[in-house]
Amino acid sequence: MWPPVPANDRSCVKPYTIWPNTSDESPLEIPTEGLIWILSHAIHRDPKYYEDPNKFDPERFSIENKHKIRPYTYLPFGLGPRNCIGSRFALLEIKILFFKLLLNFELGIGEKMVYPLKLARNGFIHTAEGGFWLSLKKLDSST
Numbered sequence: 001m002w003p004p005v006p007a008n009d010r011s012c013v014k015p016y017t018i019w020p021n022t023s024d025e026s027p028l029e030i031p032t033e034g035l036i037w038i039l040s041h042a043i044h045r046d047p048k049y050y051e052d053p054n055k056f057d058p059e060r061f062s063i064e065n066k067h068k069i070r071p072y073t074y075l076p077f078g079l080g081p082r083n084c085i086g087s088r089f090a091l092l093e094i095k096i097l098f099f100k101l102l103l104n105f106e107l108g109i110g111e112k113m114v115y116p117l118k119l120a121r122n123g124f125i126h127t128a129e130g131g132f133w134l135s136l137k138k139l140d141s142s143t
């Protein structure tokens with residue numbers, strides 16, 4: 001829902017025309033070196049591709065459901081030959097981090113956390129205004 005990188009860019013290496021789909025659209029000419037922004041955030045929130053797109057629903061990515069995701073509509077790590085080289089490493093790191101955190105701590109919202117969360121306005125990357133502040137309560141490992 002919140003791709004850290006909300007958009008990817010590509011530079012056009014030869015002129016290209018996107019032809020209209022409907023009679024009220026005009027052709028879009030992209031010149032050589034024209035910069036194209038692919039708005040992953042907007043694509044991820046598009047009800048054309050995701051049912052109830054603003055709902056936090058991790059089950060969309062379950063083994064049973066993930067085949068329903070249309071190709072090229074989920075791109076938090078970009079796509080194609082220049083996609084993120086570190087994507088598998090990043091996912092593995094995140095899984096290990098959450099495994100360790102959930103195994104050992106009860107997580108809560110820290111006192112300094114702006115909640116409900118607001119998006120930071122100063123930067124390109126999606127992050128929370130004021131940062132992320134969690135409280136960690138050590139779980140009793142004897143139970």
Ligand code: HEM
Pocket residue numbers: 003004005008009075076077078079080081082083084085086087089090
């Ligand atoms: C959650 C973590 C990460 C996210 C969301 C992320 C996202 C992205 C995105 C969107 C791109 C642009 C892809 C495109 O234009 O198609 C990118 C490129 C890249 N990322 Fe990541 N990334 C993450 C972690 C990492 C890590 C851990 C590494 C290295 C260890 C890494 C290395 C790179 C490199 C080198 C590129 C440039 C690839 C190229 O231009 O060929 N990233 N990343």
